[in-house]
Amino acid sequence: MTMTEPVSGRFGDFGGRFVPETLVPACEELEAAFRSAWADEDFRGELNRLLADYAGRPSPLTECHRLSEELGLRLLLKREDLNHTGSHKINNVLGQALLAVRMGKTRLVAETGAGQHGVATATAAALFGLDCVVYMGEVDMERQALNVFRMQLLGAEVRSALSGSRTLKDAINEAMRDWVATVENSHYCLGSVMGPHPYPWMVRELHRVIGDEAREQCRRLLGTDPDVVTACVGGGSNAIGIFSGFVDGDAALVGVEPAGGAAIGRGVPGVVHGSKSYLMQDEHGQVLEAESISAGLDYPGIGPEHSHLAAIGRARYETVTDDEVVAAFELMSRTEGIIPALEPAHALAWVSRAREELAGQSVLLNLSGRGDKDVDQMMGRLVTGGGRTE
Amino acid sequence: MSAEPGPLEAALRNRRSQGGKALVPYVTGGLGDWQATLSAAADAGADAIEVGIPFSDPVMDGPVIQEANDRALAGGITPQGVLDALGRLDIGIPLAVMTYYNIAFRFGLERFASVLAEQGVAAAILPDLPLEEAGPWSEAADAAGVETVLLAAPTASDERLGRICARTRGFVYGVGLLGVTGVRGELATSAVVMAKRLKQMTDLPVLVGVGVGTPEQAEEVCQVADGAVVGSAVVRCMLGEGSPMAVGELIGQFRRALD
Numbered sequence: 001m002t003m004t005e006p007v008s009g010r011f012g013d014f015g016g017r018f019v020p021e022t023l024v025p026a027c028e029e030l031e032a033a034f035r036s037a038w039a040d041e042d043f044r045g046e047l048n049r050l051l052a053d054y055a056g057r058p059s060p061l062t063e064c065h066r067l068s069e070e071l072g073l074r075l076l077l078k079r080e081d082l083n084h085t086g087s088h089k090i091n092n093v094l095g096q097a098l099l100a101v102r103m104g105k106t107r108l109v110a111e112t113g114a115g116q117h118g119v120a121t122a123t124a125a126a127l128f129g130l131d132c133v134v135y136m137g138e139v140d141m142e143r144q145a146l147n148v149f150r151m152q153l154l155g156a157e158v159r160s161a162l163s164g165s166r167t168l169k170d171a172i173n174e175a176m177r178d179w180v181a182t183v184e185n186s187h188y189c190l191g192s193v194m195g196p197h198p199y200p201w202m203v204r205e206l207h208r209v210i211g212d213e214a215r216e217q218c219r220r221l222l223g224t225d226p227d228v229v230t231a232c233v234g235g236g237s238n239a240i241g242i243f244s245g246f247v248d249g250d251a252a253l254v255g256v257e258p259a260g261g262a263a264i265g266r267g268v269p270g271v272v273h274g275s276k277s278y279l280m281q282d283e284h285g286q287v288l289e290a291e292s293i294s295a296g297l298d299y300p301g302i303g304p305e306h307s308h309l310a311a312i313g314r315a316r317y318e319t320v321t322d323d324e325v326v327a328a329f330e331l332m333s334r335t336e337g338i339i340p341a342l343e344p345a346h347a348l349a350w351v352s353r354a355r356e357e358l359a360g361q362s363v364l365l366n367l368s369g370r371g372d373k374d375v376d377q378m379m380g381r382l383v384t385g386g387g388r389t390e
Numbered sequence: 391m392s393a394e395p396g397p398l399e400a401a402l403r404n405r406r407s408q409g410g411k412a413l414v415p416y417v418t419g420g421l422g423d424w425q426a427t428l429s430a431a432a433d434a435g436a437d438a439i440e441v442g443i444p445f446s447d448p449v450m451d452g453p454v455i456q457e458a459n460d461r462a463l464a465g466g467i468t469p470q471g472v473l474d475a476l477g478r479l480d481i482g483i484p485l486a487v488m489t490y491y492n493i494a495f496r497f498g499l500e501r502f503a504s505v506l507a508e509q510g511v512a513a514a515i516l517p518d519l520p521l522e523e524a525g526p527w528s529e530a531a532d533a534a535g536v537e538t539v540l541l542a543a544p545t546a547s548d549e550r551l552g553r554i555c556a557r558t559r560g561f562v563y564g565v566g567l568l569g570v571t572g573v574r575g576e577l578a579t580s581a582v583v584m585a586k587r588l589k590q591m592t593d594l595p596v597l598v599g600v601g602v603g604t605p606e607q608a609e610e611v612c613q614v615a616d617g618a619v620v621g622s623a624v625v626r627c628m629l630g631e632g633s634p635m636a637v638g639e640l641i642g643q644f645r646r647a648l649d
């Protein structure tokens with residue numbers, strides 16, 4: 001299979017555009033603007049230049065010799081942690097910011113969980129001279145305080161989302177409410193492959209560069225595709241980005257969700273935040289509150305294309321516990337000298353647990369971000385006596 | 391259009407043909423003494439009532455209705471609980487449920503539509519279900535005889551408004567401003583503009599809601615519109631420990647302003 005443009009915003013049974021009527025024309029305008037920009041060589045050239053000269057692409061592929069030996073497999077990391085701002089999120093944001101300017105918008109609105117998407121959006125807003133408001137759950141503002149200050153340094157206003165679980169889900173609600181009121185001058189810079197059409201498609205296209213680069217890098221190193229491609233899944237953007245380079249080949253695709261935020265692992269189809277997808281919800285349709293050590297994955301839903309990939313069996317989705325993630329976080333730090341973000345530590349936690357099944361195989365892991373933002377939280381957990389830090 | 395107007399459309403047309411303006415308050419199901427509040431609203435002269443089925447993530451709602459949703463959910467209300475209660479109620483005016491699509495989707499669209507009909511609910515309003523996505527639900531609702539009220543927003547082109555007017559049932563719900571529900575200091579100029587645009591386009595009753603928070607604002611928008619939907623002002627009164635009587639008194643003020 002290949003990943004093409006979804007017809008009417010649908011990936012099989014999933015996707016769509018379930019938004020308040022006020023936003024429908026804005027989604028249509030965005031869809032048309034992205035389609036024309038994506039077909040425009042000047043736009044692509046400018047984005048590629050930014051990705052190279054500003055964000056530092058291409059990101060390297062690192063073979064982990066010590067960790068591979070320890071796990072009994074061949075582990076390769078796609079180093080999105082080395083991008084400017086510290087995660088894969090910048091790929092999407094530079095594209096959307098460029099598009100916002102092209103559409104004549106003067107203000108970016110974003111939600112953020114771990115703060116990485118918020119930091120990337122604030123960065124792009126500073127770069128293009130746009131106003132920027134980032135919504136963040138109150139709980140996340142506490143556990144990712146460093147990123148709150150980074151956003152403020154970059155000139156963004158960070159507004160706390162006080163409703164519900166006060167995490168990513170609630171930040172998205174607030175961002176959508178903001179956009180309903182400001183749609184004439186604001187672009188909603190959504191941070192993952194979720195939300196109403198065209199976001200799941202557009203954000204995937206903007207992260208496709210991860211998979212395209214990784215495929216070339218793997219073929220140079222291995223002479224072929226890796227046996228397994230794995231990534232953590234919150235909304236699913238870093239995973240879709242790397243999967244898109246391999247979906248038409250033979251590599252097994254494995255998304256890793258936190259046990260406390262496992263839309264595919266524990267959810268059933270539902271509709272929230274603009275699209276139909278797997279969703280953790282109760283028997284009455286009330287959305288459940290996720291609970292994960294990682295603010296970036298603390299989300300009860302998942303992007304619709306992942307639901308489709310799961311439904312047709314092209315990708316599979318595993319869950320890992322917070323404790324397994326912490327062990328993986330320490331393992332990578334000590335054996336490779338790379339402190340990962342807690343989010344991609346989920347993917348390593350799965351690889352580590354599944355090492356027997358994966359024995360002797362080549363495994364490409366998307367290292368979606370670096371761990372600087374998590375050091376404080378981990379210090380609370382690992383140094384000062386083991387309790388959760390929030 | 392269906393040949394026979396449903397009970398909601400009939401009630402609103404009736405008010406208009408008598409030269410009056412329709413008043414449709416919104417009450418969050420499961421919040422405090424909500425059932426007695428519905429009766430009080432009917433007694434105070436409401437033409438129909440929108441009853442909210444609380445949802446965990448109400449993206450079209452501002453802080454007041456969010457808080458009402460949270461409180462009602464914390465009190466243990468379920469969609470079935472709201473619908474059962476509505477079935478037992480007899481207040482003599484049509485009721486419309488207002489909820490988010492996932493509630494209906496999880497219930498099962500056909501089952502949700504038929505339960506609404508069984509419990510005597512005339513209509514449904516699903517603010518995150520725009521025209522393009524409304525097909526499966528509208529079919530189920532039509533088959534069960536439930537009127538599906540569509541929203542029309544200031545951002546729509548005339549062409550789009552035309553399609554919305556053609557598909558809505560009961561009335562056209564004009565969104566008065568760019569934004570979510572909540573009481574504002576003044577009526578947005580977009581409210582009257584919205585009403586004018588819709589009135590030129592359809593013979594259906596045109597009601598404006600979102601940002602209509604005082605009797606004066608309701609009166610102002612009804613210079614053009616056939617009626618007003620009043621949500622946050624009513625719910626704010628309920629949240630402030632407003633007794634059904636106090637809410638009835640508030641709705642009475644709106645009624646007198648429109649008469």
Ligand SMILES: Cc1ncc(COP(=O)(O)O)c(C=O)c1O
Binds near residue numbers: 088193239368
């Ligand atoms: C480093 C990193 N990886 C992954 C994610 C999760 O997002 P997604 O599933 O869209 O890649 C986040 C979100 O904040 C993140 O910061």
